[in-house]
Amino acid sequence: MNKKISITIDGKEISAEEGRELLWVALENDIFIPNLCALKEKDRPSASCRLCFVEIEGFPRPVTSCTQPVTEGMVVNTRSPEVDRLVGTAFELLLSDHRLGCSKCPKNKACALQRIAKERKLKLKPKRLDKFEKDTPIDDSTDLFVLDRNRCVLCGRCIWADRHIARVGAIGFSQRGIKRKVSTFGDKLLKDSPCIECGECVEVCPVGALVFKKDYGK
Amino acid sequence: MELLEGEKEVIISQVSEILGKHKHNCENLVPMLQEVQNQLGYVPELAMEMIADSLEVPAVAVYSIVTFYNQLRLNPPGDHQIRVCMGTACHMIGGQIILNSFERRLQIEEGETTEDRKFSLERVACVGCCAIAPVVVIDDLVDGKVTPTRVDGILLSFENSNNNEGKKEQEQKPVERGEGQE
Numbered sequence: 001m002n003k004k005i006s007i008t009i010d011g012k013e014i015s016a017e018e019g020r021e022l023l024w025v026a027l028e029n030d031i032f033i034p035n036l037c038a039l040k041e042k043d044r045p046s047a048s049c050r051l052c053f054v055e056i057e058g059f060p061r062p063v064t065s066c067t068q069p070v071t072e073g074m075v076v077n078t079r080s081p082e083v084d085r086l087v088g089t090a091f092e093l094l095l096s097d098h099r100l101g102c103s104k105c106p107k108n109k110a111c112a113l114q115r116i117a118k119e120r121k122l123k124l125k126p127k128r129l130d131k132f133e134k135d136t137p138i139d140d141s142t143d144l145f146v147l148d149r150n151r152c153v154l155c156g157r158c159i160w161a162d163r164h165i166a167r168v169g170a171i172g173f174s175q176r177g178i179k180r181k182v183s184t185f186g187d188k189l190l191k192d193s194p195c196i197e198c199g200e201c202v203e204v205c206p207v208g209a210l211v212f213k214k215d216y217g218k
Numbered sequence: 219m220e221l222l223e224g225e226k227e228v229i230i231s232q233v234s235e236i237l238g239k240h241k242h243n244c245e246n247l248v249p250m251l252q253e254v255q256n257q258l259g260y261v262p263e264l265a266m267e268m269i270a271d272s273l274e275v276p277a278v279a280v281y282s283i284v285t286f287y288n289q290l291r292l293n294p295p296g297d298h299q300i301r302v303c304m305g306t307a308c309h310m311i312g313g314q315i316i317l318n319s320f321e322r323r324l325q326i327e328e329g330e331t332t333e334d335r336k337f338s339l340e341r342v343a344c345v346g347c348c349a350i351a352p353v354v355v356i357d358d359l360v361d362g363k364v365t366p367t368r369v370d371g372i373l374l375s376f377e378n379s380n381n382n383e384g385k386k387e388q389e390q391k392p393v394e395r396g397e398g399q400e
Binding site: 171172173175176183184 | 263266267275276277278279281282285286
């Protein structure tokens with residue numbers, strides 16, 4: 001157990017374990033910081049969603065809170081014009097190729113994107129960017145769950161769960177840039193991959209990309 | 219892509235040889251893949267699986283790397299390699315339309331090879347002759363100001379030349395000889 005230190009987040013004094021990531025300290029103390037790719041169990045945060053920016057006094061620019069260990073006397077602000085600009089843009093980019101239709105989505109009301117939009121008063125339909133509909137076929141080949149890549153935000157949590165919790169290695173990222181997607185070896189259907197249908201990846205999906213069949217069409 | 223007869227054996231022997239030359243750790247993954255591509259012209263699924271096995275990583279991890287780099291091909295090169303330029307000038311003047319025309323005519327997508335292995339189609343960044351955009355490079359031949367009609371023409375010329383080659387061997391050669399004698 002590391003020694004306890006005290007930090008200030010949004011004017012609230014908080015006691016925390018030294019060296020823990022700021023994101024988890026904030027979340028455990030009911031201070032919301034948007035995040036998608038972070039998982040507490042990960043050894044190394046991937047810091048890829050670019051949503052958990054915060055401002056720390058003495059730092060020249062905002063930092064991602066999932067990679068920032070806390071130190072004694074740290075003064076943090078979760079909101080500032082600069083932070084809002086960074087998070088707003090990252091959010092817009094994520095939503096620009098995300099299939100909406102929330103009312104038909106099985107994750108409706110439990111979706112991380114909806115939560116972030118509500119907390120930060122961001123729009124789910126960004127006006128500044130053109131909508132890019134991926135329109136990829138839905139993989140419903142397994143008995144347990146459905147993979148809808150049109151709703152995927154590429155956070156990589158399912159891949160981490162597949163490797164580190166399930167220890168299977170059925171899914172990974174493929175391609176690059178706008179074509180990047182979660183796929184199996186050789187872009188096969190999940191039922192033709194080493195997938196054992198344990199459902200660990202579905203448990204960690206923050207959005208409606210991986211959903212149990214029993215929840216589908218509810 | 220379906221492997222032809224005998225290809226599986228070639229892949230296994232070549233990849234085993236390459237695996238023998240390297241230490242089996244992840245730093246050597248990209249050099250291994252490059253060597254496979256040098257030897258075979260592309261990185262077949264079987265090779266990725268063999269490499270993944272030797273490095274003790276999931277095959278999909280190797281697949282991630284292969285699809286990430288443009289340099290690595292997933293499909294064998296065709297007899298004729300068609301490269302459609304997508305540099306700035308070609309892009310602005312409608313390179314995509316030319317690529318789409320090829321995709322429609324050959325019934326393959328960018329990066330793929332036709333079933334008969336005659337043509338493979340890929341996009342390139344810039345071939346350096348923007349003045350004649352949109353540009354297509356077929357094998358070593360540069361073709362400029364390409365239109366969808368020209369795409370049909372290019373492919374037709376290959377069909378014809380192949381027929382002619384066949385005919386030459388059977389019929390035309392004797393005729394040519396006849397002319398020479400006169």
